[in-house]
Amino acid sequence: MSINVRVLVADDEVSLRLVLQTAISKVGYGVDTVENGKEALRMAQENYYDVALLDIRMPEMDGLQAFYEIHKIKPDLPIILMTAFGSSEIAVETMKRGAFDYILKPFNLEEVKIIVNRAIHMRRLVREVVYLTQEVKVLSMETAAPCKLIGESPKIQEVYKSIGRVANSKAAVLLTGESGTGKGMVAKTIHYTSDRRQNPFVQVNCGSIPDGLLESELFGHEKGAFTGALFQKAGRFELAEGGTLFLDEVAEMSPNLQVKLLRVLQDKEFERVGGTKTFFTNVRIIAATNRDLAKEISEKRFRADLYYRLNIVPICIPSLRERGEDIILLADYFLKRFSGETGRNGMFLTPDVIDIFRSYPWPGNVRELENAVEHALIMSSNRVILPEHLPLSITLEEVEEGTVVSGTGSLQSLREVLSEAEKRHIAEAIERTGGNHTHAAKLLQISRRALLYKIQEHKLS
Template structure:
């Protein structure tokens, strides 16, 4: 655990040296300044937890310094130490924002107890701030249970997860198509690891504009830019001691990637507009549905960041490659939605299960979950056996033939670049949805922001 940093502002060298020795013996990182000017300079260059401030300095009044510092550094705690102690002065300083007021000569036990109380108060206040900001975020931390796996290929992935969770990893990268459960896997790794009691903080790099993502990650000081009306904690600081999950890392702005790499390697950063380094202890989990190696070749993703993130690569296979999981997933989601909707459902009939097994699930587990939810809502009996409920007309992506592409002599889609195939499927979904992007995203099992990016990438302006 990092030492608390204390700034001792005292013009009497004998007093300051004696107090510094006491603090260092107790394990604190204590620095001395002899004037208000040098103290203000130190605060602008470094980050301190607490200031022990003499009321009367050669060049400044302690109360005036308190008012200025509380405005510039609202999280810092100030304890006055002065021989000029009286009740009115003490009350005045406490009203101005001081944590406590001590009269010299201060006895060692009282000094240490006051500092300990101040730092405990600071820690609790910081935790309340973090929890409040986490509560305001739109991340949905509720899950319908843990990961369900029966297929050998998925069990192999989970074996890797168990190994990683038991180690104090610094970073890892989860790769998989959209909807495969990368976020759930990241949360599972966090819950199984040594950091489970600390925050799990998630950010979708594709959902935040490039000009705001830096402030989101590192925070900002009040007045750092036009809309910075108050000081804001960054996600790195909120995740201190825990895990920061960077979803859709492939969409992160190229210019920001260097700053992210520096923060990951040094475990410290500066808020936008700030001058002091903030040290953290954060494990990084990144996830992407893109071909990052290709992005590196196209100079859209930094090679050094790729190497740093790819220390432990974990691949989640798409649902079409693990059909053994489908009956177990169907039962898992059925029981969860039956409880949610207050229904008594026994399971799936043979016809419905055959349809679930035969479908290719381009939207993976996300699409599968939505289909089961629809079945649970619309079925009238205690058994879901009507494929028409699960797959109403127009809910499935059209076959390749419907896209106007000629099949080969074996009735198969001819070999083509993967990007071309992706473009065809997106065009088909847009046609099926009659140009409704939200509906097309649902058909594809994609987040709408991901679909918007794909539409722009392939210059698809209408459903034609």
């Protein structure tokens, strides 16, 4: 079992790059190599790395300049500088600027591996402290101001009733419903209205963590349990002790982990990966999925016995289509929240926008509505939200399903044509202004913030 650690190496000597890549790869880490500082900066901008090694003397952009630029955008990335021309001034200056370490060529590869491991260990500790700090911050915020579900429709009223019935129970809860319906918010509401609210609410997305890491994430691991396990780590079950553990996208869990989770639910005990000590747990489990678990069970992808353990209290969250009365109520709530955060109070939706919101089918549910309101607020330069401020996916009517075929092949939808035209137009404005976003925004007659949003939306560099 190996941890997915990525290392960036930048040196203009091909032989040295190969030597470092071979040595570090043998430890079990992935290694990317580049030949100059400019490429190192680009790779650091586009990828995630646990540590970077930069030679100081390189063409195009030297290692010092690359270090300064990378440190600006990735201040938590440990950077180790390498050089054959050491001086006390450079060493002192780079360490003051935040370099992790400074090594002189020629160097001992074993020493390099020790320094790399120490950098990775340090970063892991920092990330764990940040995670725990965020958990405490979220807990204190939520305890002071419990989660607020928005809606008055009969369907959402039934959800409220279920939350009230189950809040102080120890029983596991299974939340089902389409993506974007607010299962995470319901889970938090159950926790913060329960008698466990003074203890942690810990969330883990089972679909976003590689299967090889999820076991360690849930149960923790001992130092040396696997390649890259450089320190002891507490898992989410330990962090949630006395509180609630929310397993989002639980259907994505592998069969092997399903067995281990079932054991914890049955026996209330577990061991860390690589450990022998048994930990007893007092955690309330809330699980969520957008899949049909009955179908998953019939097709042998989800264990029936685990399903029965999780499904003691089922709560189905309705789609936004099923609670149409709540659409404008939710839109107003999101508008007030986003406008308050940006200091633009007094924003309102026009009747045309309200009509569009009521007639749109909202396949992405509450999350899509929230994103649409935020998008509209960014695109608007005054207090009024107009139809032209909404995303194209909402303002354009859906084309009939299927492909329209003519004598020359398939025909693009109007949305696709307009989106491509918008992307080209923005790219041209950026090119004309030499990449100056402020000037490009003026040229396009939109705000700079709206331009940045569009650049991200169209994935323009």
